[in-house]
Amino acid sequence: MSIAVAAAPRRRNALPGFGPTIGLTVFVVCVLILIPVAGLFVKATDLSVAQALALLSSPRVLAAFRLSFGLALLAAAVDGIAGLLIAWVLVRYDFPLRRYFDAIIDLPFALPTAVAGIALTALYADNGWFGAPLARLGINVAFTPLGIFVALLFIGLPYAVRTVQPVLADLERDVEEAALTLGAHPRQIFSRVIFPQLLPAILTGIGLAFARGVGEYGSVIFIAGNMPGISEILPLLIVIRLQQYDYAGAALIAATMLVGSLVILLALNLFAGRWVRRHG
Amino acid sequence: MLAPYSPVEIAIDGVGKSFGKTLALDDVTIGVKPGELLALLGPSGSGKTTLLRIIAGLEIAERGRLAIGGTDATNLPPRDRGIGFVFQNYALFRHMTVFENIAFGLRVRAKAERPTRASIKGRVDELLSLIQLDGMGGRLPSQLSGGQRQRVALARALAVEPRVLLLDEPFGALDAKVRVELRHWLRSLHERLGLTTVFVTHDQEEALELSDRVAILNRGRLEQLGPPREIYDQPASSFVIEFLGEVNKMPCQVARGIARLGIEGCHPVAAPGLPDAHAVAYVRPHEIEMSAAGTPDTAKAVVQSLSVIGPRTRIHLMIGTQRLEVDAERSTAEALGLEQGTSVGVKFRNVRIYPATR
Numbered sequence: 001m002s003i004a005v006a007a008a009p010r011r012r013n014a015l016p017g018f019g020p021t022i023g024l025t026v027f028v029v030c031v032l033i034l035i036p037v038a039g040l041f042v043k044a045t046d047l048s049v050a051q052a053l054a055l056l057s058s059p060r061v062l063a064a065f066r067l068s069f070g071l072a073l074l075a076a077a078v079d080g081i082a083g084l085l086i087a088w089v090l091v092r093y094d095f096p097l098r099r100y101f102d103a104i105i106d107l108p109f110a111l112p113t114a115v116a117g118i119a120l121t122a123l124y125a126d127n128g129w130f131g132a133p134l135a136r137l138g139i140n141v142a143f144t145p146l147g148i149f150v151a152l153l154f155i156g157l158p159y160a161v162r163t164v165q166p167v168l169a170d171l172e173r174d175v176e177e178a179a180l181t182l183g184a185h186p187r188q189i190f191s192r193v194i195f196p197q198l199l200p201a202i203l204t205g206i207g208l209a210f211a212r213g214v215g216e217y218g219s220v221i222f223i224a225g226n227m228p229g230i231s232e233i234l235p236l237l238i239v240i241r242l243q244q245y246d247y248a249g250a251a252l253i254a255a256t257m258l259v260g261s262l263v264i265l266l267a268l269n270l271f272a273g274r275w276v277r278r279h280g
Numbered sequence: 281m282l283a284p285y286s287p288v289e290i291a292i293d294g295v296g297k298s299f300g301k302t303l304a305l306d307d308v309t310i311g312v313k314p315g316e317l318l319a320l321l322g323p324s325g326s327g328k329t330t331l332l333r334i335i336a337g338l339e340i341a342e343r344g345r346l347a348i349g350g351t352d353a354t355n356l357p358p359r360d361r362g363i364g365f366v367f368q369n370y371a372l373f374r375h376m377t378v379f380e381n382i383a384f385g386l387r388v389r390a391k392a393e394r395p396t397r398a399s400i401k402g403r404v405d406e407l408l409s410l411i412q413l414d415g416m417g418g419r420l421p422s423q424l425s426g427g428q429r430q431r432v433a434l435a436r437a438l439a440v441e442p443r444v445l446l447l448d449e450p451f452g453a454l455d456a457k458v459r460v461e462l463r464h465w466l467r468s469l470h471e472r473l474g475l476t477t478v479f480v481t482h483d484q485e486e487a488l489e490l491s492d493r494v495a496i497l498n499r500g501r502l503e504q505l506g507p508p509r510e511i512y513d514q515p516a517s518s519f520v521i522e523f524l525g526e527v528n529k530m531p532c533q534v535a536r537g538i539a540r541l542g543i544e545g546c547h548p549v550a551a552p553g554l555p556d557a558h559a560v561a562y563v564r565p566h567e568i569e570m571s572a573a574g575t576p577d578t579a580k581a582v583v584q585s586l587s588v589i590g591p592r593t594r595i596h597l598m599i600g601t602q603r604l605e606v607d608a609e610r611s612t613a614e615a616l617g618l619e620q621g622t623s624v625g626v627k628f629r630n631v632r633i634y635p636a637t638r
Contacts, residue, residue, distance in 0.1 A: 180359065182384055182439075
């Protein structure tokens with residue numbers, strides 16, 4: 001016995017506390033994430049395969065899927081571009097009240113989503129500050145898919161800014177100067193030197209904005225108009241099912257949404273990861 | 281093998297620059313000769329890097345003119361100056377391979393001036409062998425050592441066939457052994473290419489060893505410009521002698537062109553042209569001769585401590601209240617039987633007198 005102990009190689013980690021921390025992590029992940037999500041999938045199996053297929057292929061549900069995923073992706077992509085621009089201005093230039101602008105970026109994080117939804121609706125309604133002039137041009141924002149897009153844009157923006165900002169701030173300036181001395185024009189410096197280094201962060205920001213946007217409820221339902229088949233989002237569809245005590249149906253839609261989101265996030269991460277591996 | 285470089289001169293004429301209220305450069309005039317290797321030497325904040333960046337066009341001179349190869353370059357953008365710049369921290373493109381890094385300057389050229397794909401490859405391969413990294417073009421900078429990265433940075437700068445090579449503390453981030461190796465390599469490379477080269481350093485040994493001429497800067501002003509030997513043998517100011525390595529400082533009194541150190545057994549020193557006032561006498565540690573205590577014409581000193589550094593000995597002496605550092609052959613110290621507390625006779629072989637600094 002003692003010989004066996006002596007022969008066993010001793011493996012010690014220089015950093016203490018591995019046991020308790022991994023235990024706590026597994027516990028938290030299980031209780032907060034894995035068990036509720038597993039419950040969702042279990043609940044969805046209350047439906048037969050035929051029932052499930054019928055539900056998911058109903059025009060109303062399909063339209064909601066297209067709307068939620070399409071608009072969330074589109075808004076996240078636009079947020080990615082706008083976020084890069086805002087991060088650029090905040091990091092690269094010094095101007096009066098810069099720090100206040102910087103703080104304002106987080107407002108969509110802090111604002112209760114219902115408040116944001118009501119404020120956006122008031123602004124973009126046909127008699128609102130933005131809505132009235134737009135309506136005269138024949139563009140209706142509130143109570144249309146465009147309104148949902150605006151709300152998702154608002155909700156996702158801070159994710160896009162905050163992921164790019166620190167990476168941009170950490171870029172070494174002398175690398176750009178090196179490109180300058182090698183004869184590169186500003187456009188080439190951006191496209192060949194800066195952008196490739198920012199791309200993983202931009203993709204992460206888009207992923208976060210998308211994940212937030214696809215499940216966003218509070219700010220969207222006020223401005224969406226919620227017309228079945230036109231401006232009805234998936235989370236609302238789930239709420240409607242719940243109100244009808246159709247828990248299995250709600251769970252099925254939610255589980256499908258979850259799988260769809262995971263696939264998209266995974267694809268973004270894989271792309272960013274491959275980019276980083278290939279380009280250091 | 282490499283395309284011949286036609287060395288050009290750089291004329292820096294009365295260049296000045298301020299950052300806010302701090303004066304970074306004040307009326308600096310230096311003529312860099314064609315094909316010369318010039319060191320800009322000075323402590324941090326002396327303006328040496330600012331001057332290099334002005335030559336590169338990364339900063340613009342507020343006053344004065346700059347000409348490269350006879351044409352005015354004061355307000356020229358960096359890409360039109362025909363320069364190659366090497367940064368202290370390499371500044372390589374981390375997301376590009378070594379090959380792509382070196383090819384960068386050729387690939388960003390406008391279509392009409394861009395070499396063909398094949399000639400870019402030929403040129404990069406040539407440079408890879410010049411920096412002794414043949415076959416490593418596919419690596420990423422993160423897979424290279426510090427010395428290798430710096431050589432890649434150099435190859436990248438040379439790829440665009442610059443007329444002038446500018447290096448900002450090129451060895452600053454490397455460890456001592458690699459530093460010396462790379463220094464010798466750079467010197468031999470310079471001899472092969474004959475490119476006008478300016479490099480910035482705060483290391484006096486590096487500047488004296490590597491360069492044809494040294495420009496010493498202090499608080500934005502040029503203190504002295506000359507070949508390393510001249511700088512070392514005839515420092516133009518007390519700043520220069522203090523900056524060029526360790527030196528003993530002693531107070532003295534000048535009267536009618538003669539400086540007296542006020543140390544018994546120490547001869548007066550000629551100090552032509554100095555006003556009758558307090559002054560400072562400088563003696564380098566290796567310019568002090570030691571002999572047995574009581575030898576005629578020597579001052580009496582007491583050994584405080586001594587330490588052996590390889591073949592040499594470093595001795596701390598006291599003459600009264602005056603502290604003195606001596607650097608001697610180990611054999612000399614052993615012949616005199618020096619140890620803590622023993623007395624010894626000292627004689628200054630070379631004393632330099634400078635006015636006391638304000």
